[in-house]
Amino acid sequence: MSGSGYVGRFAPSPTGRLHIGSLLAAVASWCDARHHGGQWLVRMEDLDPPREVPGAADDILRTLESFGFEWDGETVKQSLRHEKYEDALKFLQSSGMAFGCGCSRRDLQGAAVYPGTCRGGIPSGKQERLQRFLLGKGVESWNDLILGRLEFRREELGDFPILRADGFWAYQLAVVVDDRDQGITHVVRGSDLLDSTPRQLAIWKALQGDMGPEIPEYGHLPVLTNSLGQKLSKQTMARAVDASSACEQIDFVWRCLGQNAEDEAWRDLMKAGHAHDLLRRGAELWSRNRVPRQSIPLQGWAQEDAV
Numbered sequence: 001m002s003g004s005g006y007v008g009r010f011a012p013s014p015t016g017r018l019h020i021g022s023l024l025a026a027v028a029s030w031c032d033a034r035h036h037g038g039q040w041l042v043r044m045e046d047l048d049p050p051r052e053v054p055g056a057a058d059d060i061l062r063t064l065e066s067f068g069f070e071w072d073g074e075t076v077k078q079s080l081r082h083e084k085y086e087d088a089l090k091f092l093q094s095s096g097m098a099f100g101c102g103c104s105r106r107d108l109q110g111a112a113v114y115p116g117t118c119r120g121g122i123p124s125g126k127q128e129r130l131q132r133f134l135l136g137k138g139v140e141s142w143n144d145l146i147l148g149r150l151e152f153r154r155e156e157l158g159d160f161p162i163l164r165a166d167g168f169w170a171y172q173l174a175v176v177v178d179d180r181d182q183g184i185t186h187v188v189r190g191s192d193l194l195d196s197t198p199r200q201l202a203i204w205k206a207l208q209g210d211m212g213p214e215i216p217e218y219g220h221l222p223v224l225t226n227s228l229g230q231k232l233s234k235q236t237m238a239r240a241v242d243a244s245s246a247c248e249q250i251d252f253v254w255r256c257l258g259q260n261a262e263d264e265a266w267r268d269l270m271k272a273g274h275a276h277d278l279l280r281r282g283a284e285l286w287s288r289n290r291v292p293r294q295s296i297p298l299q300g301w302a303q304e305d306a307v
């Protein structure tokens with residue numbers, strides 16, 4: 001649909017139904033992509049069966065449709081891409097950027113970051129349990145599309161799992177492999193993932209070799225919190241969004257995103273209840289500069305707030 005070269009995405013995990021925080025990320029990433037004449041892909045991050053809820057993946061896609069979202073191409077499912085993650089792991093191992101680790105959670109209790117125990121080899125008497133990415137020392141920085149210049153010290157994050165002890169692929173590796181393969185140029189997502197970005201940048205660089213797709217630009221959105229200041233998520237029992245009032249809920253997150261909700265066409269489409277046209281108008285009006293940089297406390301969106 002576009003010649004702009006922009007490829008964005010929305011990447012929900014099917015651990016529950018779509019809630020208001022995920023709707024905010026969907027609206028923002030959709031508007032940012034379409035505003036820039038870009039494509040918008042949907043990827044199902046179904047990599048963590050113990051946390052997944054049967055039927056949630058389909059439910060999320062149906063909900064996105066009923067909120068008027070249209071995406072480009074087929075929905076990619078991470079559960080069908082294990083071989084790609086395996087290839088990436090082999091490459092990282094062969095270039096010395098991944099190592100086997102024999103530490104259990106108990107071994108690491110009390111350590112703020114991984115102390116590097118198995119970097120030089122697994123100590124005798126222990127067996128390999130997981131694979132870690134060798135993050136080492138240095139600085140990861142980027143110009144965030146929303147938050148401006150950000151910087152993390154690698155040693156404050158520590159070497160992190162890319163193949164988990166339970167045998168499942170870690171989110172950090174899968175996301176980078178998929179963003180690379182799908183040609184993603186812009187990642188617009190919640191600030192709860194802010195400290196994932198330096199880890200992902202490091203994996204991107206390790207996978208690059210001499211050439212490869214360009215590292216995407218990243219933009220981090222404010223998170224919505226409940227009355228206890230916790231991020232609204234499936235874990236904090238955020239209520240699912242309700243397609244019967246799609247336009248009102250789009251308008252609600254639009255205001256949370258600091259966007260112009262007084263625009264006349266916006267108001268008319270709201271009243272008319274045309275969710276897809278409302279999103280299209282949103283894409284025209286969208287302004288990154290208006291997005292707040294702080295988290296947003298909400299009343300009434302978590303189940304415990306509602307009772």
Ligand code: GLU
Pocket residue numbers: 010011012013045175189193
């Ligand atoms: N699957 C992740 C989530 O639902 C989002 C991943 C991302 O946008 O990078 O929190």
